Amino acid sequence: MFDVLLFDGGTLRLSEEFALGQRELRRRIRADRWWHAGPDNRPILPAHFLKFCHADRVLVILDPAVLVADNLIDELLGLTPGGQVACALPADPRTAGAVAVDYASRPGFDRHVARRARLPAAAPYAGHSPWLYMITLAALRQIVADDATINWERIPESLGSRTLLAQRTFIHSWSSYQQNTRAEMLDLLPAGTNSLLDVGGGEGGFAAAFVERFGGQATVAELNPAAGERAKARGLTVHCGPFEQLPHIAFFDCIAFLDVLEHLADPLAALLKAHSLLKPGGHVLLAVPNVGHWSVVQDLLQGEFDYQPVGILCVGHLRFFTRRGLEKLIEDAGFQVARWRDCPSPLPGNFQALLDQAAAFQQTVDFQSLATDSFHALIKAR
Known part of the structure; x- marks a missing residue:
């Protein structure tokens, strides 16, 4: 046919x-x-x-x-x-x-x-x-x-x-998965950030955007060799291999994990490694999806938890976070939050009706969590 x-x-x-x-x-x-x-x-x-x-x-x-x-x-x-x-x-x-x-x-x-x-x-x-x-x-x-x-x-x-x-x-x-510039994350960086390491930086979109705005030096740590080559073509320094194996040959003002921590078997070890690579007064920039988002909760109520190529239930996600879980991880790694941003995703009308029924049974509902699809945070070493 x-x-x-x-x-x-x-x-x-x-x-x-x-x-x-x-x-x-x-x-x-x-x-x-x-x-x-x-x-x-x-x-x-x-x-x-x-x-x-x-x-x-x-x-x-x-x-x-x-x-x-x-x-x-x-x-x-x-x-x-x-x-x-x-x-x-x-x-x-x-x-x-x-x-x-x-x-x-x-x-x-x-x-x-x-x-x-x-x-x-x-x-x-x-x-x-x-x-x-x-x-x-x-x-x-x-x-x-x-x-x-x-x-x-x-x-x-x-x-x-x-x-x-x-x-x-x-x-x-979802073809732009490794190409996004994530320019909205640059707003969280403090003035005077001159060097950046972008962990899992794909084709170097965010690192290149950082160089364009801040005029500093950017390095990409990327597992995918093809993506790493495209980042190199942009004039970026690239470490092709696991971030955990990055040698201590440079120190950075900021290390970014943008939708990366959830892909790692040991996010705590990654943050501790980042801690050791920061200059004094340096920061880590995070973007992490929220497993407490209404879309996941709604699917669970209907017996669904299907991994997908992209999104909160991406097949590559090994760890899942709510705000409280992420805050505990940050504390355990020796950091404190300098800036925090919940990324809103309004509740649809049909889901709001379901929550109204839950309220009738005196169930505590975290509406802020349900209406947040991801967290952005700038954290600083204590």
Whole structure:
């Protein structure tokens, strides 16, 4: 019925998160055949692909780091029977329309998709960069006949009104996982911070943002060799290997663990190591997800605790924290809090109704925790 052309996952492809994401994709997408366009077989242009693919349609996954709805294939197949509609792509957070994007877990994502059932099946395609789309091979052959050099990214837009947006299905990309600059964290740093070590710094986005704003020196400690190479290409110093093995050859004004502590088997040992690498008066910068967030609590009440490639229940998380648990860890490591910021995530109306019922049974509810998805902290050695 249809084949899949899956593009390479870049620096994410070696991660545990990416491996889970690929298993989830294959669980929800039952194709006749999967084709892979990775580092060893690029570039693969549509003209070349047509020599080998003989299916009626092809699902092109340009961004493999995506969560997809269970109804994805049914909705895309329903819109591409041939004729006037040749290509369809799912809605995503950029094109969510009237249905609010309020999910923070896989069950929440599924509930969002269910609410989309009230929307019209299709809407015009607005020309945004595609992450995933389905196209008939007949249409693909016509396009290639007109332009043998066209690439996959340009195809949906090239079809004009023959491309539609499938509004009742949805995808969510997490491909920027190792690329984020996390610029909002820079506001917590004190003036005079001249040297930074970013632990688990990925491709160096945050370290580069630090250099741009503070004009100091930045080092990235990163396990992923491919991500480390991209950080080096930005002119950053990179230690490729476990942070715990970083030699004492430099000392830093600040060491950052941005969504990293929860991935470590021994967060206390990591903070003690950081303590030993700080200059006098130095700080550690933390960003840690809150397991007490309403999305996790709601899922638990419904018997759900499913690991995902991204989010609070990321498959790579080995440790989970509430505010009190994180504060105890900070104290045990010999630090004190200099600045603290709860990152708000308002409670949805249906969950608020559930809490009202709990109140009727005189249960103590920490509303602040429920409405916080992560903690940001600047801590200082005592």
